[in-house]
Amino acid sequence: MKDVAIIGVGLHPWGKFPEKPWTQMAKEAIDEALADAGVQWKDIGFVISGSQLWGGRKGIYSGTYTEEVMGNVGVPVVNVNNACATGGTMLTVAAMAVASGAADLVLAVSADKSAKGFFPALPVYHEEPVPSDDTLRWNMGLPNPVYWALEMRKRMIKYGDTEEHLAKVKVLMSKHGKLNPKARYQREFTLEEVLNSAMVTDPLRLYEICATSDGAGAAILCSKEKAKQFTSKPIYMMASALGSPLYGDPTARIPVVSINPKPGVPVISESWVAAHRAYEEAGIGPEDIDFVELPDNSAWHVLQYIETMDFCGEGEACACLNRGDFAIGGRIPVCPSGGFSSFGEATMAQGFAQLYEMVLQLRGVCGPRQVEGAKVGMSEVYGAAGNNAAVILRK
Amino acid sequence: MADNKQVLIGENLFDMSGGEPALIVTHCKSCGDYFFPKTFTCHNPECKEKQVEDTLLSRRGVIENYSIMNYPPPPPFVAKDPYEPIVCAAVQFPEGIVIIGMMENMTADQVKIGMEVEVTVGTLYTNKNGEDIIAWKFRAV
Numbered sequence: 001m002k003d004v005a006i007i008g009v010g011l012h013p014w015g016k017f018p019e020k021p022w023t024q025m026a027k028e029a030i031d032e033a034l035a036d037a038g039v040q041w042k043d044i045g046f047v048i049s050g051s052q053l054w055g056g057r058k059g060i061y062s063g064t065y066t067e068e069v070m071g072n073v074g075v076p077v078v079n080v081n082n083a084c085a086t087g088g089t090m091l092t093v094a095a096m097a098v099a100s101g102a103a104d105l106v107l108a109v110s111a112d113k114s115a116k117g118f119f120p121a122l123p124v125y126h127e128e129p130v131p132s133d134d135t136l137r138w139n140m141g142l143p144n145p146v147y148w149a150l151e152m153r154k155r156m157i158k159y160g161d162t163e164e165h166l167a168k169v170k171v172l173m174s175k176h177g178k179l180n181p182k183a184r185y186q187r188e189f190t191l192e193e194v195l196n197s198a199m200v201t202d203p204l205r206l207y208e209i210c211a212t213s214d215g216a217g218a219a220i221l222c223s224k225e226k227a228k229q230f231t232s233k234p235i236y237m238m239a240s241a242l243g244s245p246l247y248g249d250p251t252a253r254i255p256v257v258s259i260n261p262k263p264g265v266p267v268i269s270e271s272w273v274a275a276h277r278a279y280e281e282a283g284i285g286p287e288d289i290d291f292v293e294l295p296d297n298s299a300w301h302v303l304q305y306i307e308t309m310d311f312c313g314e315g316e317a318c319a320c321l322n323r324g325d326f327a328i329g330g331r332i333p334v335c336p337s338g339g340f341s342s343f344g345e346a347t348m349a350q351g352f353a354q355l356y357e358m359v360l361q362l363r364g365v366c367g368p369r370q371v372e373g374a375k376v377g378m379s380e381v382y383g384a385a386g387n388n389a390a391v392i393l394r395k
Numbered sequence: 396m397a398d399n400k401q402v403l404i405g406e407n408l409f410d411m412s413g414g415e416p417a418l419i420v421t422h423c424k425s426c427g428d429y430f431f432p433k434t435f436t437c438h439n440p441e442c443k444e445k446q447v448e449d450t451l452l453s454r455r456g457v458i459e460n461y462s463i464m465n466y467p468p469p470p471p472f473v474a475k476d477p478y479e480p481i482v483c484a485a486v487q488f489p490e491g492i493v494i495i496g497m498m499e500n501m502t503a504d505q506v507k508i509g510m511e512v513e514v515t516v517g518t519l520y521t522n523k524n525g526e527d528i529i530a531w532k533f534r535a536v
Contacts, residue, residue, distance in 0.1 A: 120469040130432045131405030139404045139528055140497055140519055141468030146483055149462035150495075157508065202463035202503065247440050252460075252485060252495060258431040259485070259493040 001099040005227035005234035006393070008037025008220035011356040012111070014184040014213045014343040022055065023069045025216035026062075026111035029352070030070060033218040038230050039105060041070050044220070046103030048090045050110030050348030051081035053122060062348075066109055076103070082242075084295070086110065087217070087351015088381040088389025092240040094221045104222060110349040111216035118143035119212065137255045144384070145209050145298060149201035150252045151267070152300035156203065159315035161303060166208050167194035168321055169299035170341060176328060177338020179369035182356070184213055185342045208299040213344030217352020219359075235359050238376070238392040239281035243274025245386040254384040268308055270388040275309045275380060278390035284376065286310040289392070291361060291371045292332060293354035293379040296339040302326070305380065306334065309390075333371050336361060351389065354379040362395045399521060404530040407433055409516060410451055416516045417451040418494065418531055424448060429492040455536060456488040458510045463503045473520045482506045486533055499534040511536050 010032025012025040034041060049063025058065050063077040082089040090108045097103040121138035155161040174189040189207060197206040227234040245253065246269040248262025253270075266272040279285055286309060294305040303317040311332045312320045320326065326334035337343070337357035340350065358377040360366050380390040409416045421430040423437035425444035429452065430437075437445040464481040467474030482498040484506065498506060499517045512533040519528045 118466070118469040121471055127405075130407045130434070133432075136404060136408075136432070136530070137495075138469075138471055140483075140495075140530060141464055141472040141474075141481055142483065142495070143469055146462050146464060150460050150483075150485055153460055153462065199463075199465045202465060247438065252493075257495045259495075260428060260430070260491070261493060 002101060003224035004095045004098045004221055004237040005224050006219055006221055006237065006359055007227050007230045007234050008033040008039060009356050009359045010036060010218040011182050011353060012216040013182045014215040014346060014353065017214045022059070022111040022113050022214070022216065023065060025214065026066045026109055026218070027069055029111065029216040029218040030066070030107065030109055033107070033220050037220045039220055042073055044073070044105050044107045045075055046097050046106045047075055047077045048094050048097070048106065048108045049077065049079050050086040050090055050112065051079045052112050052348055054113065054115050062111065063109070066111070081348070082387040082389070083383030083385055084297070084345065084347050084350060085381045085383030085387035085389045086348040087355070088240070088379065088391055089242060089387070091219070091237070091351065091355065091391055092242055092389060094219070095237050095240045098221050098223055104226060106221045107218060108221065109216070109218040110352055112346040112348040113214040114212035114345060114347050116212060118145070133255045133257055136257050140257070142255070144254050145201040145204055147252050147254045148298045148300045149204045151304065152203055152298075155300070155303060159318070161318050163195065163203055164191070165303065165318045165321060166203065166205070166299040167191050169296070169302045170194045170207050172321070172326060173296060173335055173339045173341035176336050176369055177342020179367070180338045180342065182353070183338045183342040184211070184344050185338070204298055204300065210297050210340035211344035213346045215343065215346030215349045215353060217349050217356055219352065219355055233363065233395075235362050236394050238284070238394050239278040240391050241274050241277035241281055241389070243270040243272070243277060243388040243390070245270045246273065253386055266308065268304060268382070270386045271305065271380060271382055272308050274388040274390040278378070278392050282392045284392070289332065289376055289378045290374040291336055291377050293335055293337060293339070293357055293377070295350070295380060295382040296335055296341050297345060297382065301382065302334060309378070309380065328369055328371055336366065336369050336371055351379070351381045354381065355391070358391075358393050362393060399525055399527040401529050402526045404519065404528055409514070409531050411516070415454060416514050416531065417454050418514055419449055420452045420492065421447050422450045429490045431492060431494055452492070453489045455511060455513045456486040456494070458484045458506065458508055458512060459487040459493055460485040460508065461506050471522070473522055484512070484533055486512055496530070497532050499532040501535065
């Protein structure tokens with residue numbers, strides 16, 4: 001298998017762009033990635049794109065339409081959907097295409113315009129004799145943050161995590177996000193402001209839940225040998241691992257209405273599986289990671305993922321937060337990009353916001369939010385229904 | 396509204412034949428696990444025989460966890476105007492399975508972890524056609 005390198009990245013800023021088609025956002029991200037790599041569109045031999053949830057037929061076949069926008073060249077196009085873990089999943093598929101030798105220069109691109117507010121139900125055209133969990137939960141009034149709130153309350157009971165800890169997470173993410181010109185929210189939030197924001201799904205408040213955004217990102221991957229043609233400083237992929245849940249997972253994962261908890265099975269098991277598989281693939285451990293971009297859909301996610309990814313022991317995340325471990329300059333900087341908290345989530349494209357930050361951090365070009373001496377970075381994305389992908393990159 | 400047409404959220408979810416509602420679950424006779432909603436196979440990867448049968452779950456369980464929906468849920472849910480926060484609970488049953496449902500006649504300050512509840516049937520919301528959408532719910536005993 002060939003070693004995989006990332007030679008170019010592009011990122012459209014995150015925000016709301018009602019006047020701009022997603023195809024245009026995708027093109028801008030691709031153009032930036034091509035220019036970054038020094039590659040022409042006609043040199044690309046394989047395209048992987050994220051299938052959208054709210055884009056209709058065109059959004060489902062997003063890669064096929066993006067290839068048309070860039071100019072049809074007849075290359076293979078794969079449209080991928082693994083819920084909000086799509087971005088990370090695409091990188092795994094892209095790495096497989098490069099490593100197997102199936103493709104020379106691979107473009108991974110994802111653009112998304114997420115639904116506003118709470119994500120609503122999607123239409124179901126063939127309901128089964130027993131209604132699906134998704135039909136049940138939307139009718140019951142269970143949008144995604146309810147599930148996160150249920151998990152957060154478990155932590156409060158078990159470990160004594162508090163509402164103030166949740167607010168501190170948001171404050172920290174905002175300190176990082178204000179330094180990122182690609183972020184949607186580039187300002188610092190105060191603890192008081194977060195604690196005074198509306199309670200949405202108790203115990204999660206408005207500012208502790210990520211917004212929904214439009215965004216687009218792209219990356220160009222090739223073999224380590226091929227990369228030498230384009231750059232003297234490629235970024236290498238050490239691992240790109242997917243995970244699915246373990247039976248008996250105690251988590252109320254989106255969109256279930258029942259849980260069969262079994263002793264010894266980790267919470268968010270699909271995330272635990274992907275993270276540990278990534279460590280194994282890379283041959284390193286959490287102590288070797290210089291910073292992490294994790295999926296902070298809510299402040300709960302930060303506290304849980306830190307433990308699930310083994311950056312601290314079970315129940316210790318809040319103590320580490322209080323010590324300043326997760327700040328840029330701390331023991332394990334969390335989301336130096338500002339995270340979903342500062343970007344909002346553009347579901348299928350979100351993994352690319354993480355990737356862009358990781359590549360820039362490893363190149364050492366992040367200016368005031370640079371993690372000093374960063375050599376190895378890790379990211380993880382968390383998708384509904386048990387989807388997950390973890391990526392480890394190095395200089 | 397008592398006069399509204401009642402529409403079930405779905406078929407095969409609960410049984411009223413005993414007078415009181417009970418949830419329909421699938422029980423695996425081979426490994427002992429329970430599944431809700433009912434299903435056509437056992438999902439335990441360690442289970443080889445997967446001999447399943449539909450049965451009724453115990454009617455009473457204990458609140459293991461809860462959240463309060465302080466904001467009106469998105470469509471298809473139709474929130475009351477003015478909106479009243481909804482209490483959502485995860486209830487542990489003696490069979491080991493945890494089931495999520497809405498609490499009937501319970502406010503945010505009343506819900507407690509460890510509270511004993513029973514399965515009931517009630518209205519989730521009234522849709523634009525004036526139909527009450529009905530599902531399983533839980534109420535304090």
